[in-house]
Amino acid sequence: MKEILNAPFVVEMVRMATNMYAHGWDERNGGNISYMLSEAQVAEYLDTSAVLRTIPTGFEAPVLEGKYFLVTGTGKYFKNVQYAPEVNLGLIRIIEGGKTAELLWGFADGGRFTSEFPAHMMSHAARLAVDPDNRVVMHCHPANLLAMSYVHSLDERAFTRTLWQMSTECIVVFPEGVNVLPWMLCGTNEIGEATAEKMATARLVVWSQHGIYGVGRSLDETFGLIETAEKAAEIYMKTAHLPILNTITDEALWQLADFFKVTPRDGFLSAR
Ligand code: 2HA
Ligand code: ZN
Numbered sequence: 001m002k003e004i005l006n007a008p009f010v011v012e013m014v015r016m017a018t019n020m021y022a023h024g025w026d027e028r029n030g031g032n033i034s035y036m037l038s039e040a041q042v043a044e045y046l047d048t049s050a051v052l053r054t055i056p057t058g059f060e061a062p063v064l065e066g067k068y069f070l071v072t073g074t075g076k077y078f079k080n081v082q083y084a085p086e087v088n089l090g091l092i093r094i095i096e097g098g099k100t101a102e103l104l105w106g107f108a109d110g111g112r113f114t115s116e117f118p119a120h121m122m123s124h125a126a127r128l129a130v131d132p133d134n135r136v137v138m139h140c141h142p143a144n145l146l147a148m149s150y151v152h153s154l155d156e157r158a159f160t161r162t163l164w165q166m167s168t169e170c171i172v173v174f175p176e177g178v179n180v181l182p183w184m185l186c187g188t189n190e191i192g193e194a195t196a197e198k199m200a201t202a203r204l205v206v207w208s209q210h211g212i213y214g215v216g217r218s219l220d221e222t223f224g225l226i227e228t229a230e231k232a233a234e235i236y237m238k239t240a241h242l243p244i245l246n247t248i249t250d251e252a253l254w255q256l257a258d259f260f261k262v263t264p265r266d267g268f269l270s271a272r
Contacts, residue, residue, distance in 0.1 A: 004045040004105055009037055010085055013070055016219045017081035017088075025140035025230075026078035031211070032114035035219065036124060036135045037068040042091065042104070051102040054095075059118050059189050061098030061125045068093050071113040071120070073106075087111070094121070118192030119213065126196035127203075127215045134215055136222040141211040144233035149208040151240065154180045157268050159206065164268075165248045166232035166239075168256065173228040175262035178204040186210060202265075204229055 004010055013035055020026050020033075042048055069092055072081070076088040090106035090113055098121065101113065114120065120137045127134040152159060160177030164170045179198035184191045186207070195213055198205040203225055205213040212229065216222035250270045257264050 001047070002045050004091075005085060007041075007045050009035060009041060009070055010089070012219055013089060014082050014085050016223060017072065017078040020138075020140055020223070021078040023142070023227075025142045025226075027141065029075050029077055031078055031138075031140035032072045032116050032120065033139070033219070034072075034114075034117075034120040034124065034137045035070045037070060037091075039066075039068060042068050046091070046104050048093070048104065051093075051104065053103050055092070055101045055103060055112050057094075057099055057101055057117060057121070059098055059121065059192065061094070061121050063125045063128060064094045064098055064121055066093065066095070067124075068104075069121075069124075070106075071117070073111045073113060074115045076111065084108075115187040116192075118187075118189045119195045120192075122189075122192040122196035123199045123213060123215060126199040130200060131217070133217045136214075136216050136219055138214045138216075138219075138222045138226065139207075139211060140226065142226065142230040142233070144237050145206060145212050145230050146209065147237050148233045149180075149206060152236070154182060154206075154208055156180050157265075160265065160268055162236055163229055163232040164253055166235040167228070168248060169228055170232050171253050171256050171264060172260045172262055174202070174204055174225060175257065175264050176202045177265040177268055178202055178206055178229060180206045181208060183207075183209045 071090055073088050073090055081088040086106050086108045091104045092101040095102055116139055123137045152162060156179050159180050179202040181194055195205050203215045212226055214222045214226040216225060253269055254272055
């Protein structure tokens with residue numbers, strides 16, 4: 001059996017948590033990541049029949065039965081993940097239709113997965129229905145997206161259009177736009193269900209006055225999505241109070257969509 005601390009998925013997760021902390025997106029215990037793994041990946045490093053303990057989840061997600069996830073722990077600080085991966089991360093398998101998680105590695109101080117586990121697992125289930133290659137759900141608290149949710153309309157079309165106008169890359173990176181939830185109590189099944197519902201039509205879901213959820217096929221892709229939206233929000237917050245003399249027009253956004261062969265969310269650009 002190979003050493004799990006050297007597994008590419010653990011190394012990548014540690015680097016990602018460290019990088020996200022460095023971006024200022026994950027103060028204190030803010031943020032969480034879940035990364036779906038195949039049984040073959042896990043079996044190179046662990047005896048998959050050796051269950052350390054079982055943890056109840058409080059929800060059901062039958063399509064995740066038998067699936068493996070590397071997840072950040074509740075109350076754990078992203079800044080500390082690199083110093084003690086086996087305490088701050090856990091590797092689990094979902095059983096009993098989602099009601100129970102079997103811990104195979106990690107959470108070595110007796111801990112458990114992120115308080116946002118329902119939102120993560122329900123988002124995985126929702127995204128797998130749209131994209132069977134989805135692997136990652138990532139949540140964090142980037143300052144400019146949060147700030148924008150205080151001063152901008154939360155209408156999804158309006159919010160998306162503003163982000164698209166703030167940087168040429170945006171419509172290419174997230175042509176489906178962003179979805180937006182109003183403020184809701186975090187850590188609950190209700191916000192998990194609402195997030196998953198929004199995930200049916202976009203890979204980014206803003207949690208107003210809280211943060212953002214992103215999903216993708218890899219950690220890099222998911223990070224890049226959030227990074228691009230957050231950069232656009234930063235430009236918005238730098239310019240919103242100033243006289244706007246220039247913008248990226250809908251005609252220019254259509255040109256980008258054509259050139260980069262992406263399909264903008266239906267109805268989000270003016271018809272041409
Ligand atoms: O895990 O970010 O939303 C801490 C949080 C809760
Ligand atoms: Zn949060």
